[in-house]
Amino acid sequence: MALQDSLEILGGKWKLLIVHYLAQRTAEENTFKNMQRGIPGISAKMLSKELKDLELNLMVSKEQPGLKTSTASYSITTYGKKVMPVTDVLINWGLQHRLMIKENG
Amino acid sequence: MALQDSLEILGGKWKLLIVHYLAQRTAEENTFKNMQRGIPGISAKMLSKELKDLELNLMVSKEQPGLKTSTASYSITTYGKKVMPVTDVLINWGLQHRLMIKENG
DNA sequence: GGCACTGGTAACCTTGAGGTTACCACTAAG
DNA sequence: CTTAGTGGTAACCTCAAGGTTACCAGTGCC
Numbered sequence: 001m002a003l004q005d006s007l008e009i010l011g012g013k014w015k016l017l018i019v020h021y022l023a024q025r026t027a028e029e030n031t032f033k034n035m036q037r038g039i040p041g042i043s044a045k046m047l048s049k050e051l052k053d054l055e056l057n058l059m060v061s062k063e064q065p066g067l068k069t070s071t072a073s074y075s076i077t078t079y080g081k082k083v084m085p086v087t088d089v090l091i092n093w094g095l096q097h098r099l100m101i102k103e104n105g
Numbered sequence: 106m107a108l109q110d111s112l113e114i115l116g117g118k119w120k121l122l123i124v125h126y127l128a129q130r131t132a133e134e135n136t137f138k139n140m141q142r143g144i145p146g147i148s149a150k151m152l153s154k155e156l157k158d159l160e161l162n163l164m165v166s167k168e169q170p171g172l173k174t175s176t177a178s179y180s181i182t183t184y185g186k187k188v189m190p191v192t193d194v195l196i197n198w199g200l201q202h203r204l205m206i207k208e209n210g
Numbered sequence: 211g212g213c214a215c216t217g218g219t220a221a222c223c224t225t226g227a228g229g230t231t232a233c234c235a236c237t238a239a240g
Numbered sequence: 241c242t243t244a245g246t247g248g249t250a251a252c253c254t255c256a257a258g259g260t261t262a263c264c265a266g267t268g269c270c
């Protein structure tokens with residue numbers, strides 16, 4: 001079932017958050033430390049691991065223009081942009097749900 | 106952030122699968138054992154637990170017409186139907202991703 | 211009575227996602 | 241030289257999600 005596939009690939013605490021973060025900024029902004037600061041709560045280990053997973057799945061690409069490691073940056077690929085409907089719909093749902101809790105609360 | 110909220114509430118291995126399952130059938134079909142058989146891999150424990158979570162979040166309702174426990178069944182609520190866009194978009198993405206993997210081989 | 215089904219629950223165990231700490235190499239600024 | 245920043249990695253630990261097994265009560269059939 002396709003739903004199960006998607007949940008396996010995009011599941012977990014961080015992947016969608018990372019993709020969404022990258023989708024909103026330019027490559028130059030997306031340095032490792034910037035991302036770490038911009039995604040509250042994520043550890044270097046998880047960020048590193050998830051970025052590798054996302055690279056493997058062709059959703060994120062890493063650029064390192066020179067030899068300096070300190071110039072590395074990340075950006076979302078064209079293919080990666082295809083998960084944006086997923087994050088969008090989840091964000092909408094989250095907002096709706098918050099409202100509903102308030103009204104009902 | 107709304108995205109994090111959504112991931113917390115809908116996250117995990119089973120919730121979206123259950124909601125999607127329920128959304129496709131009538132209440133009468135949705136007995137506990139039927140669901141267990143229809144959602145491959147789920148255990149009674151998880152099904153029971155997740156159904157309770159979903160009831161708490163007002164997405165699923167349990168009906169038990171008589172006193173007999175054996176007549177219990179589950180159905181998705183109007184509110185629960187609002188997560189259908191999420192499952193739909195994930196299913197589409199999953200199908201696309203499968204295609205892309207094949208092409209890219 | 212005995213067997214099979216239903217709707218579950220309680221107790222226990224395993225596994226891996228995720229967190230924490232420490233560490234490395236390189237660059238730039240003071 | 242020292243301090244602070246960058247981009248990470250390795251090793252270890254924890255905890256909860258999820259799985260497994262056993263069990264219970266009720267209904268129906270033969």
